[in-house]
Amino acid sequence: xxxxxxxxxxxxxxxxxxxxxxxxxxxxxFEEAKQQQAQTYQEFRRQANEKYGQFAEEAWKWFNxxxxxxxxxxxxxxxxxxxxxxxxxxIPRQVPIDSVTIPPLPKPxxxxxxxxxxxxxxxxxxxxxxxxxxxxxHDNEVKxxxxxxxxxxxxxxxxxxxxxxxxxxxxxxxxLRQQLGLCDWAYWCLLLQTTEQIFGGQNNSQAxxxxxxxxxxxxxxxxxxxNGKLYLFFGxxxxxxxxxxxxxxxxxYYTMGQMPERFEVxxxxxxxxxxxxxxxxxxxxxxxxxxxxxxxxxxRTNGLSVTVNSNKNLIDFYDTYPTSYIGQDILxxxxxYANTPASPxxxxxxxxxxxxxxxxxxxxxxxxxxxxxxQHGFTYGYDNEIWGGDRAFFADETLFYPKQDCExxxxxxxxxxxxxxGLPCVLVYYPxxxxxxxxxxxxxxVKGDYLTLRGRKFTICDPTYVGAPIGxxxxxxxxxxxxxxxxxxxx
Numbered sequence: 410x411x412x413x414x415x416x417x418x419x420x421x422x423x424x425x426x427x428x429x430x431x432x433x434x435x436x437x438x439f440e441e442a443k444q445q446q447a448q449t450y451q452e453f454r455r456q457a458n459e460k461y462g463q464f465a466e467e468a469w470k471w472f473n474x475x476x477x478x479x480x481x482x483x484x485x486x487x488x489x490x491x492x493x494x495x496x497x498x499x500i501p502r503q504v505p506i507d508s509v510t511i512p513p514l515p516k517p518x519x520x521x522x523x524x525x526x527x528x529x530x531x532x533x534x535x536x537x538x539x540x541x542x543x544x545x546x547h548d549n550e551v552k553x554x555x556x557x558x559x560x561x562x563x564x565x566x567x568x569x570x571x572x573x574x575x576x577x578x579x580x581x582x583x584x585l586r587q588q589l590g591l592c593d594w595a596y597w598c599l600l601l602q603t604t605e606q607i608f609g610g611q612n613n614s615q616a617x618x619x620x621x622x623x624x625x626x627x628x629x630x631x632x633x634x635x636n637g638k639l640y641l642f643f644g645x646x647x648x649x650x651x652x653x654x655x656x657x658x659x660x661x662y663y664t665m666g667q668m669p670e671r672f673e674v675x676x677x678x679x680x681x682x683x684x685x686x687x688x689x690x691x692x693x694x695x696x697x698x699x700x701x702x703x704x705x706x707x708x709r710t711n712g713l714s715v716t717v718n719s720n721k722n723l724i725d726f727y728d729t730y731p732t733s734y735i736g737q738d739i740l741x742x743x744x745x746y747a748n749t750p751a752s753p754x755x756x757x758x759x760x761x762x763x764x765x766x767x768x769x770x771x772x773x774x775x776x777x778x779x780x781x782x783x784q785h786g787f788t789y790g791y792d793n794e795i796w797g798g799d800r801a802f803f804a805d806e807t808l809f810y811p812k813q814d815c816e817x818x819x820x821x822x823x824x825x826x827x828x829x830x831g832l833p834c835v836l837v838y839y840p841x842x843x844x845x846x847x848x849x850x851x852x853x854x855v856k857g858d859y860l861t862l863r864g865r866k867f868t869i870c871d872p873t874y875v876g877a878p879i880g881x882x883x884x885x886x887x888x889x890x891x892x893x894x895x896x897x898x899x900x
Contacts, residue, residue, distance in 0.1 A: 454523035454625070454640070455572070458681050461570035461624070464561040468677045469634075473856040474668050477717055478800045480650045482731050486842040488789045488816070489883055491876035499857030499880030504837070504869065506860045510894040512744035512833070513735045515690040518593065519584075519627030519683035525580045533581070537556065537603045540724035542589070546581040548607050550574045554634040556613040560633040560661040566619065571621040578603075579622050586626075588694070592821070595693045597643060598729060611666070613639040629682040631662045635672035640664050642674075643686040644887045647733035660684060665731075669881050687733045689749040695722040699754075700809065705786040713782040715762040719809040720754050727803050740894050743801065743836055747820045748897050751828060752805045759808065760829055772852040775830050776870065777879060782824045788812045816843040818872035827898055835860075836894035839886045844871040846893070847879075858882045862893055 496878040533545035533553075554570045557563050582603065584598045600622050608615035616632070616639040623630050629644030642654065642662035653668040654661055657676060698721040706714035734742040751760075767775040790812025792800045802810065802817040804824040813821075822836040823845050833848040837860070846867035849855050857880010858869040882888070 418879055420448050427575040428654060446861065450523035451773065453680075457522060458568070458572050458621075458625070461677055461679060462565055462572065463674065464564040464568070465677075466561055468675055469673045470676045472633075472657075472672060472674045474653045474670050474672065475655055477653055478648055478650045482799065483743075486839075486885075488815070488873045488875055491874065491881075493876070494654070495876075499855075499878060501856050502858045504860040504882070504888045504891055506862065506891055506893045508892040509862060510738055510740040510744060512748055512895055512897055513899055514740055514897075515592075515686055515688040516683075518686075520681075521579075521583060521627055522625045522679060522681065525576055525583065525625075527580075529577075531577070531793060537599075537606050539585075539589075539599055539602055540695050540726045541698050542694075544589075544603075545587055546585075546603060547577040549577050551578055551618060552607050554614060554618065554812065556617055556639070559613060559637055561640050564639075567614070567617055568621065571618065575618070575621050575625075579625055580642065582622055585625060590691045592689050592691060592693070593628070593686055594689075594730065595726065597623070597685065598726070600626075601713060601824070603838070616641045619790050624679045624682070627679075627681065627683055629660060629662075629678070629684050632675040633664070633668075633672050635677075638670075640666070644682070644683050645687060645733075647685075647687045647735055648737075649687075650732040652731060654703060663731075687731070692723065692750055693726060695720065695726065697754075698722045700724075703808070704858060705782070705808070707782045709781060709785060711778070712785065713763065713766050713778055715759055717759050717808050718754065719805060720752060723752055723754075723805060724809050725824075727806055740836075740838055740892060743816060743820070743838075744894050746801050746803055746816075747823050747836060747894075749803050751824055755805055756828070760825075763825070763829060772832060773849055773855055773879070776826060776832065776847055776849075777877050779822065779825055779830070780870050780872060780879065781876075783818050784875045784877070789873070792815060802847070810874060815873040818841045819845045822870070822872045823896055827896065829831045833865065833867075833898055834896050836896065837869065838892045838894060839883075840890055841889075842873070842883065842886060844869060844873070844883065844886075846870060855879050856887075860891075860893060862895070867893075 416752060431610045496727040507529045531547060533547050535546055535548045537544040537546060540853060551574050554567055556567050591599060600619050604615045620630055620632055620641050631642045633642055642664045644660045644662050650662045654663040700719045700721050701716050702716050704716050706712060768776060792814055795812060802813060804821045807813050807817045807821040819836055826832050826834050826847055835846050837846050838842045846860055846869050848865045848867045850865050855868050860867050868880050869882050870879050871877055871883050
């Protein structure tokens with residue numbers, strides 16, 4: 410008996426077959442377009458590197474090294490303690506603020522010059538100790554790329570070898586930037602430590618190799634040569650203190666070592682190059698090297714008491730950070746330190762202890778307790794005596810080092826108040842002194858010295874005026890010259 414397939418079924422099968430074929434065609438077209446785009450990207454990167462790697466003589470320009478910008482002077486106002494029998498209460502008094510520093514905001518990180526093609530799966534061949542975190546990368550044959558001299562011909566020959574052999578290492582570094590959550594400065598440190606490991610320290614081969622990795626990662630750089638030595642300078646919009654540099658097309662370039670007064674600069678730029686930002690929007694995800702416990706307590710009645718430790722690997726990373734500011738406003742440097750997020754150790758260890766002891770308190774009372782804890786729990790120290798010059802601390806560093814000054818206390822205090830109590834803060838700069846102010850607009854009213862910014866009232870809280878209540882300004886502060894530094898609330 411012959412069975413006939415119904416006409417409807419045939420139509421359905423025909424339509425399904427057509428849809429399947431259309432889907433296959435769409436996928437094929439998509440893959441072809443994707444492959445074509447990848448080829449276009451790679452051709453763009455190849456041409457950019459070939460042009461850069463010519464090292465034409467006319468692209469070298471002579472520059473004079475700018476005089477390094479000195480670090481800001483250390484604070485000279487010593488701490489003052491309010492006598493225990495002082496019962497006077499703050500009275501409302503407005504602090505005139507004519508100058509306000511707006512904190513710079515991080516920009517998106519540079520993207521690679523072009524997406525790096527997938528590399529053959531090969532076991533990484535070198536270990537890099539990155540602030541206590543073991544990073545495995547491919548050195549392939551790049552370790553054999555030597556630079557006999559800084560002549561244009563030798564530079565060009567070595568650059569072509571990097572184009573042939575450097576992408577596996579470049580891909581590793583870019584993946585580590587993402588995996589470890591590295592900000593721009595942290596990534597610079599990774600490339601520096603990686604190339605030092607491969608080439609055995611500061612030499613011409615390392616400088617050229619780092620230039621290949623850094624430039625192809627999307628960053629602005631300039632190569633410099635003088636007296637047979639090659640140096641790499643990074644471009645940034647920041648003014649970096651105590652570092653030699655120069656300006657090209659409005660962008661500043663710096664290196665971390667010492668430099669002669671005059672040198673040749675390879676002025677050719679990579680396409681789409683982007684300046685390094687020294688702002689820290691996220692902390693590097695480093696292995697833990699936990700320090701011994703440290704008790705920080707306010708010995709007064711109802712005083713806060715906590716036990717903390719630190720990740721020494723993070724402290725070591727912070728120790729590399731150069732002092733810098735943006736534009737001509739030197740106060741932006743304090744905004745940078747104060748807006749840097751608290752570490753996981755600080756959030757997971759310090760904050761729960763403080764929160765438990767502040768539980769049930771109104772926000773104003775909680776701020777009072779934190780203020781007293783910072784005033785009485787830390788030992789004051791002068792940067793000039795300890796560090797030989799000004800040295801601001803990130804909040805985590807204040808918890809680690811045995812002595813701190815007014816700027817360190819203010820940075821820590823505002824970080825805690827914003828994170829734990831949720832109140833907006835500003836830093837208040839007087840000549841030679843840094844204090845803070847907190848906005849209580851949403852939680853109540855307090856008396857004392859205050860300033861008004863953007864429609865909010867901020868009441869003075871001075872972590873270095875030991876024993877002073879909220880609203881009390883340290884004696885001999887010139888309110889007419891006070892300046893406010895706005896801080897972010899998004900950490």
